[in-house]
Amino acid sequence: MSRILFDHVYKQYGKDKQNVVKDFNLEIEDKEFVVFVGPSGCGKSTTLRMLAGLEDISKGEIYINDAIVNDLPPKDRDIAMVFQNYALYPNMSVYENIAFGLRLRKLPKHEIDLAVKRAARILEIEPYLERKPRQLSGGQRQRVALGRAIVRNPQVFLMDEPLSNLDAKLRVQMRSELIRLHKQLEVTTIYVTHDQTEAMTMASRIVVMKDGVIQQIAVPEEIYNNPSNTFVASFIGSPPMNFMEGKLEEQGGKLEFHTSRFSLEIPQGNAKALIAKRLAGKAVTLGVRPENISVEQLYFEAFPNAVITGIHKFDELMGADRFLHLDVGGPNLLVVRTSPRNHYDDEMKISAAIDMHKALFFDRDSGERLCGS
Numbered sequence: 001m002s003r004i005l006f007d008h009v010y011k012q013y014g015k016d017k018q019n020v021v022k023d024f025n026l027e028i029e030d031k032e033f034v035v036f037v038g039p040s041g042c043g044k045s046t047t048l049r050m051l052a053g054l055e056d057i058s059k060g061e062i063y064i065n066d067a068i069v070n071d072l073p074p075k076d077r078d079i080a081m082v083f084q085n086y087a088l089y090p091n092m093s094v095y096e097n098i099a100f101g102l103r104l105r106k107l108p109k110h111e112i113d114l115a116v117k118r119a120a121r122i123l124e125i126e127p128y129l130e131r132k133p134r135q136l137s138g139g140q141r142q143r144v145a146l147g148r149a150i151v152r153n154p155q156v157f158l159m160d161e162p163l164s165n166l167d168a169k170l171r172v173q174m175r176s177e178l179i180r181l182h183k184q185l186e187v188t189t190i191y192v193t194h195d196q197t198e199a200m201t202m203a204s205r206i207v208v209m210k211d212g213v214i215q216q217i218a219v220p221e222e223i224y225n226n227p228s229n230t231f232v233a234s235f236i237g238s239p240p241m242n243f244m245e246g247k248l249e250e251q252g253g254k255l256e257f258h259t260s261r262f263s264l265e266i267p268q269g270n271a272k273a274l275i276a277k278r279l280a281g282k283a284v285t286l287g288v289r290p291e292n293i294s295v296e297q298l299y300f301e302a303f304p305n306a307v308i309t310g311i312h313k314f315d316e317l318m319g320a321d322r323f324l325h326l327d328v329g330g331p332n333l334l335v336v337r338t339s340p341r342n343h344y345d346d347e348m349k350i351s352a353a354i355d356m357h358k359a360l361f362f363d364r365d366s367g368e369r370l371c372g373s
Contacts, residue, residue, distance in 0.1 A: 002065065002155040002188035004028040004051065009060035011046050011212075017058070021047050021212045024060070028190065033182050035191045037199040038209035038235070044192045047209075048158050051190070052081050064155065080149035081158040084165060086141045088133040094120075095129040098147040112151075119147040122184065123177075139170045143177075150185065157189040163198065175201055196236045200224065208232050226360075230367035233287050233360065239323055239335045241287045245364070250280050257286050257359075261329040265305035267356050273371040274361065284370065285362040290323060290337040292358040299353035306354040310334055312344045326350055 004027070011021040021043040028034050036044035049055040051062055053074035061068050069077055088097050095116055102112045120126045123143040133141055142162060149157060159178075163171045179202055182189055193199060199206045200220045208215040208223065208231075216228040227233035233241040246259040248266075255271035257264045264286075266274065274280065293299075293308075300307065310326030313333060322340045325333040336352050344350060361370040 002030050003063075004156065004188065004190075005061075005063040006047070006051075007061045007063065009047070009050065009062060010058045011043070011050060011055065012058040019212050021050070024212075024214060026207060026214070026217065028188060030188055031186045033179075033189045033191065033202060033204045034207060035193060035199040035203035035205075036207045036209060037193055037196060038215075040194055042209040043212035044194075044207075044209050045160050046212075048081075048160055048190060048192050051077075051156075052079055052158055053077055078155040079158055080152045080154040080156070081160065082142075082145050082149050082162045084161040086133070086145045086165075088141060088144055090133055093130050093132060094125065094136070094144050094147075097133070097144055098151055101148060101152055115151040115153075116147070119150040122150065122181065123147050137170075138166045139174055142166065142174060146178075146181070150181075155188065157187050159189065159191045161193055162191075164193075164195075171195075171198075178202060197238065200236065206236075208235065210235075226369070227287075228369055230285060230287065230362050233362075233369075237289060239290050241289055241360075242293070242334050243332065243362075244286045244288075244328075244330055244334075245283070246286060247283050248274060248280050248361075250275075255280060257284075257361075259329070262308050264308070264354060264356060264359075266359070270356070270359070270361070270371055277370060279361075279370060283364045285364055285367070287360040287362060288354055288358065290335040292355040293334070293336045293352050294355075295324070295336060295338050295342065295350060295352050299355065300351075303353040303355060306356045307351055308334070308354060309349060309351045312346060312348045312350050314346065315344065324350065324352075326352070 006024050006026045009024040010019060012019055024047055038044050046055055050057050057070050061070055098116045098119055099112050102115060120129055123146055125140060125143045128136060128140060163174050166174060175198060203220055205217060205219055206223050207217050210231055216223060216232050223236050246257045249256055249258050255266045255274060257266060308328055310328035313325045313327055316323045317340055322338050322342060324336040324338055326336060328334045363370055
């Protein structure tokens with residue numbers, strides 16, 4: 001069992017005790033793969049380092065398997081950490097790098113040999129055991145760093161942006177390797193990244209952070225489809241969610257989202273929820289993903305009262321998709337996902353229909369989600 005609990009944890013710096021991490025509460029179950037994601041400086045790596053014992057905790061408690069570890073030295077926490085820069089010894093072979101920690105613990109030579117070769121086999125680096133780090137590619141070096149962690153047979157793996165130094169193709173490959181490794185070893189893992197794609201593809205649960213504060217904790221599907229606020233909605237997803245400012249108004253027994261340029265009818269279910277919260281007549285922010293807006297006839301037939309017209313400014317061909325960027329009169333361009341076969345001229349008028357069942361509504365001031373799918 002490798003259960004981890006953060007109980008009202010704070011990290012403060014300076015004489016004014018500025019909160020870098022504020023009131024962090026999280027329970028991680030045995031064998032979970034939890035990803036901390038957020039922009040640079042949001043406190044995710046600091047939180048990881050507090051768990052590892054590399055940073056002092058200002059307030060609160062951290063538990064590993066029901067034991068408080070606040071004052072426990074890093075070497076006694078039974079945690080293995082993989083860093084962004086690999087931290088390999090350049091004058092040692094791959095074998096020696098992987099074996100280094102075991103030799104410090106004075107394990108018998110045959111046990112070290114078995115552990116190193118097992119890790120090398122799992123990571124498919126057996127042919128490179130006699131090489132030095134400088135003779136390896138970035139992906140191979142990262143595997144060596146992982147091997148050094150694996151041989152320790154720890155309770156918990158901590159990974160601090162381990163793929164950020166790799167090129168795009170290698171990052172995709174190593175993501176798959178890490179998922180496979182986690183399934184094989186079944187060790188509780190906490191992974192830190194600023195890359196929302198890594199978070200979405202690897203995590204069993206995602207912890208989204210901003211300014212040292214948890215914004216949302218949920219499985220990837222929930223984070224994507226039901227973000228708790230506009231920050232999460234904009235940070236998770238590529239391209240990010242579209243936002244439009246407007247007002248909710250009742251018209252002839254129906255609720256509509258109005259701007260100075262257009263109005264969109266809100267489906268009955270969402271309308272009832274918004275009216276029940278006394279939001280009719282209030283200014284709100286509407287959020288909708290690019291894939292829930294379409295220029296296809298099927299959408300116009302399904303959502304005849306949720307059509308918006310804009311001016312085509314440019315588009316991005318992404319292989320299987322084309323993303324149109326339309327000026328609909330707001331501060332931001334509206335991004336619409338469409339088929340790569342469709343072609344449009346610049347400054348051309350384009351109409352698109354919105355699946356209002358998938359639309360989300362956020363408080364204009366706080367950014368908190370009001371209701372939606």
